[in-house]
Amino acid sequence: MRNPLPDLKKTDADSILHPSTNANDFAKTGPRVMKSGQGVYLHDIEGNKLIDSVAGLWCVNVGYGRKELADAMHAAATEMGYYHTFTGMSNVPQITLAERLLSIAPANMSKVFFASGGSDGNDSLMKIVWYYHNLIGKPEKRKIISRWQAYHGTSIATASLTGLPSFHRDFNLPIEGVIHTESPDYFRHAHDGESELNFSKRRAAELEASVLEHGPETIGAFIAEPVMGAGGVITPPEGYFSEIQKVTRKYDILFIADEVVCGYGRLGRWWGSDVYGIEPDMINTAKALTSGYFPFSASFITEKIWDVIKQGSAKYGSFAHGYTYSGHPVGAAVAMANLSIIENEKLVERSAKHGAYFHQKLQETVGTESFVGEIRGQGMLAAVQLMQEASTKTFFNPNTKIAPLVTAECYNNGLIARPLPSVDSVAFSPPLVASKAEIDQIVDIFNHSVRKVMAAQ
Numbered sequence: 240m241r242n243p244l245p246d247l248k249k250t251d252a253d254s255i256l257h258p259s260t261n262a263n264d265f266a267k268t269g270p271r272v273m274k275s276g277q278g279v280y281l282h283d284i285e286g287n288k289l290i291d292s293v294a295g296l297w298c299v300n301v302g303y304g305r306k307e308l309a310d311a312m313h314a315a316a317t318e319m320g321y322y323h324t325f326t327g328m329s330n331v332p333q334i335t336l337a338e339r340l341l342s343i344a345p346a347n348m349s350k351v352f353f354a355s356g357g358s359d360g361n362d363s364l365m366k367i368v369w370y371y372h373n374l375i376g377k378p379e380k381r382k383i384i385s386r387w388q389a390y391h392g393t394s395i396a397t398a399s400l401t402g403l404p405s406f407h408r409d410f411n412l413p414i415e416g417v418i419h420t421e422s423p424d425y426f427r428h429a430h431d432g433e434s435e436l437n438f439s440k441r442r443a444a445e446l447e448a449s450v451l452e453h454g455p456e457t458i459g460a461f462i463a464e465p466v467m468g469a470g471g472v473i474t475p476p477e478g479y480f481s482e483i484q485k486v487t488r489k490y491d492i493l494f495i496a497d498e499v500v501c502g503y504g505r506l507g508r509w510w511g512s513d514v515y516g517i518e519p520d521m522i523n524t525a526k527a528l529t530s531g532y533f534p535f536s537a538s539f540i541t542e543k544i545w546d547v548i549k550q551g552s553a554k555y556g557s558f559a560h561g562y563t564y565s566g567h568p569v570g571a572a573v574a575m576a577n578l579s580i581i582e583n584e585k586l587v588e589r590s591a592k593h594g595a596y597f598h599q600k601l602q603e604t605v606g607t608e609s610f611v612g613e614i615r616g617q618g619m620l621a622a623v624q625l626m627q628e629a630s631t632k633t634f635f636n637p638n639t640k641i642a643p644l645v646t647a648e649c650y651n652n653g654l655i656a657r658p659l660p661s662v663d664s665v666a667f668s669p670p671l672v673a674s675k676a677e678i679d680q681i682v683d684i685f686n687h688s689v690r691k692v693m694a695a696q
């Protein structure tokens with residue numbers, strides 16, 4: 240019998256344009272093809288067992304192979320399968336989900352808009368910012384401020400918000416009206432001897448200067464991840480969001496919290512906004528809402544914004560925005576079952592407890608090595624900053640591509656970790672169900688893999 244494996248890999252390489260993949264390298268290496276998963280483990284088609292310390296793309300918070308989610312999906316698909324939510328139509332799962340989400344969302348959130356992913360959600364909120372300001376008679380208040388190093392998606396508008404140059408270069412982005420302010424990356428950008436608080440104040444002053452330069456009457460919203468994910472797992476330095484919010488409030492700038500990675504317990508609380516004292520006008524969530532089992536997002540708005548949208552309909556007719564799959568009943572049913580797992584298994588509390596353990600283990604194992612600049616993160620989100628020499632704060636030559644070298648070695652040793660090449664860091668966001676023994680295994684494999692790569696530099 241023919242061996243089917245090489246065929247699968249070849250067919251993939253011959254036929255698929257992979258997202259966020261180096262097309263040139265990929266033509267030589269081909270894909271790594273996953274076949275099955277259980278808990279924190281995956282099996283690829285070559286029979287390798289891998290521990291996934293990233294939860295897919297920071298989303299499989301309840302772990303792989305959960306029958307409860309499969310059952311919910313099956314029941315909702317059998318019951319009806321699909322019905323849309325345009326023109327006032329609805330379905331039972333989206334109603335029960337909306338009620339449940341609003342009961343756990345930060346208190347000032349009043350309505351939820353459903354779509355199919357993080358980019359859709361941020362796109363929708365950006366449009367709502369424009370719509371809102373047009374309706375309240377401030378049509379010029381339409382510029383959105385994002386931050387360098389941010390990640391907000393890859394649609395035309397959200398790739399513009401994303402503050403990573405590779406998402407702009409040669410795509411004719413960013414679009415007009417998106418402004419980037421400096422990132423909260425204290426490790427990289429603090430001046431010698433500058434305290435975290437002073438750095439935060441400087442960032443807020445730079446934001447204010449940018450607002451004044453463009454004209455406060457032209458700035459509609461500011462968007463931020465509570466902890467930056469793909470841009471480096473950058474936790475806000477002391478006082479950062481309180482200083483930033485002084486500026487956004489002063490100039491009547493709406494605050495969008497992008498909780499696509501942080502939401503639903505990743506940081507040890509339900510919301511990153513709660514961890515850092517953010518009081519947003521809008522919140523975008525996706526990923527862990529269904530633990531990645533179904534493409535689904537939930538974006539929240541306050542009553543103040545809702546009121547204006549209602550007035551808009553009185554003036555213009557329907558709110559002319561939405562997607563075929565907004566409020567998909569199968570996705571909503573999966574989200575309900577997923578939230579039940581999070582609550583029944585106390586995964587938010589577990590994330591706080593096991594997150595602290597994970598950080599402590601990383602610190603004990605590699606924290607004082609000369610190749611580690613810092614270990615950052617919060618809850619079950621962490622990154623190790625790799626350095627040529629930490630004591631002199633010497634970064635690697637970017638051509639070394641140190642983070643992918645380390646994660647490739649991790650993979651050879653049975654661990655999936657995420658390289659963040661733009662900041663020479665390796666990121667971890669294990670499923671929240673990971674046990675302490677599994678966290679030990681992640682740290683052990685990372686430890687010997689990173690040492691092996693560093694010894695060869």
Ligand SMILES: Cc1ncc(COP(=O)(O)O)c(C=O)c1O
Nearest residue numbers: 356357358390391392468499500
């Ligand atoms: C913070 C954040 N926002 C938005 C997105 C975009 O989500 P999606 O890939 O589902 O469009 C991501 C994806 O990683 C993200 O990390």
